[in-house]
Amino acid sequence: MQENIPEPLSAKNKSSFAYFTIRDRLPVILSKVADTVYRKKTFVKDIHGEDATEELKFIAGCISKLRNELQTNKPLVPLKDNGPDTEVWNLSLAELTQREGGEPKWFVSPWLYVECYMYRRIQEAIAQCTILHNLDPFEEQKKKAFTDSEEATEVLLHYLRQISEKAASASDDDKEEYLREFLQIALWGNRCDLSISASQENSQTESILDQLHHLEPNILVNDTKQVLNCLRSNVKDRAIDIVLDNAGFELVTDLCLAEVLLMCGWADCIRMHGKAMPWFVSDVTSSDFEWTLDSLFKSSRPSMAYFGELWRQRLEKKSWMFTVEDFWTIPYDFAKMKTSSSSLYERFKDSKIVFFKGDLNYRKLLGDLDWNPTTPFEVTLRGFHPAPLCALRTCKADLIAGLAAGQKETVEKYDKNWMLNGNWAVISFCGKSNQ
Known part of the structure; x- marks a missing residue:
């Protein structure tokens, strides 16, 4: 379709963030997974018995082997579990092998592929267990990120409640x-990312409302006006989709955006999309989504409970929907959605945005890909x-598009x-639609 497609980002460039990620960040994340598994030993034995302890040892061994690879x-190897996406992953690995003319390797092959592959290998170890096949090795960190942000969450939701009371008029x-x-609140909520901080503490402790004015000049591409024009002009489609990223405070900001879109009449239904398995440390799974709503509901803080x-x-009445798709955790980028997940692509076609x-x-x-920033x-x-x-x-990776010359x-x-460093951002809009 296009002749001048740039090369994928990879760790072949030793001055790149890809190289730093694979050399330093990913091994730290794997070490923390192994440590989390080890610390669960007594708890798991008390609840599930000795067989579950053996499964923990198996998972820890797999993680140690993966870290060494x-x-x-070492070359990337095919998956061995029976997951619904295993065949797709192994086919993609065969395709990559053919394209590269040899076995794909961590410091040579595309960064996006090998990073996703690492998280899928973690899931492979867990999926082969009988008792612990639903284990989320990042669960404790995600819950802590939410609870550590409760004060900022209550301030934000109190403000949203004030707005909701006057939205009708x-x-x-x-x-x-x-x-x-x-x-902008949802945009800057994205700074709370546990995979970028190698799963170190990364919560929101200050009111995001107080930071918005200070942060707005750091939005390098701001297509908010085009987003508003899209919402105003399209009166036919009444669903809006949000493809989620992180649990914790960021998820709360996304729920606030969903609420504003609904209460202001921009849509009748908000469809939110999460991951089918633990992914990139802090990405939202169905368990994270349910736990977050339950924690809000049970909170002693009035606006959180409200x-x-x-x-x-909203979920019961289906004006909100939460779904997971295997596509979000297979190794293909979104340009391949139409062929790799045609049903998801077709659902998006009736979305307002x-x-x-x-x-x-x-x-x-x-x-x-290594695009020119302009x-x-x-x-x-x-x-x-x-x-x-x-x-x-x-911005948390060394790629960007849509900048002005010299910016x-x-x-x-x-x-x-x-x-x-997450201190700069984009609100990038594309209004083209192949209906």
Whole structure:
């Protein structure tokens, strides 16, 4: 379709964030998984017996082996479990082997592929267990990220409650201002990412509302006006999709965005999409989603409890929906959705707009390719146009699109780590739709 497609980002470039990630960050994450598994030994034995303890040993052994393979740049090997996506993964590995003319390796093959492969190998170890096949090795960290952010969550939800009480009588201008604000709240909520911090503590302890004015100049691409035009002009489609990223405080900000979209009449149904397995440490699974709503519902903090109850009702009445798809955890970028998950692509076609949250989704939108930063966002999508879409992403990887000429150089003068530290962001919109 296009002749000048750039090369995938990879650890072959030793000055890249891909190299740093594979050399330093991923081994730390694997070590923490092994440590988490080891610390569960007594608890698991008391609940499930000796057989479960043996399964923990098996998982820990698999993780140790995986870490060694990564650090010594061994070839990637086919999966051995019986998961619904195993065949797709092994086919993709065979395709990659053919493209590269040899066995794919950690420090040579595309960064996006090998990083996703690592998390799928963690799941492979767990999936081969009989008793512990539902284990989430990142569960404790995700729950802690939520509980450590409770004060900021209550402040945010108290503000949302004030808005909701006057939304019915609000003017169109007021409703658009609410959306502008909560788009930015959801955007900056994306800074709370446990995989980027190698699963170190990363919660929201300050009110995000107090930070918005200070952070707005750091939005390098701000297509909010185009998003509003899309919502105003499309009166036929009444569903909006949000492809989620992280659990914890970020999920709360996404739920707030969903609430604003619904209460201001932009949509009748919000469809939220999570991961089918533990992924990139902090990504939202169905268990995380349910636990978060339950924690809000049971909270002693009034606004948290209020929205916990309201959002349960939204799910029961199906004005909110939460779904998982295997596509989000297979190794293909989004340009391949139409052929790899045609049913998901078709569902998106009746969406008013699809919001993609976070860095991993942004990387998959762009194919994790080494684009010139001034390449138009639409070009980097490489034909992925099921519906109008908007990426809400704080920068945590060294790729970006849609910048103005000279903008990259200007930002670098202020912050040499601007592409990696989560302090800069984009709200990137593409209105093209292949209906």
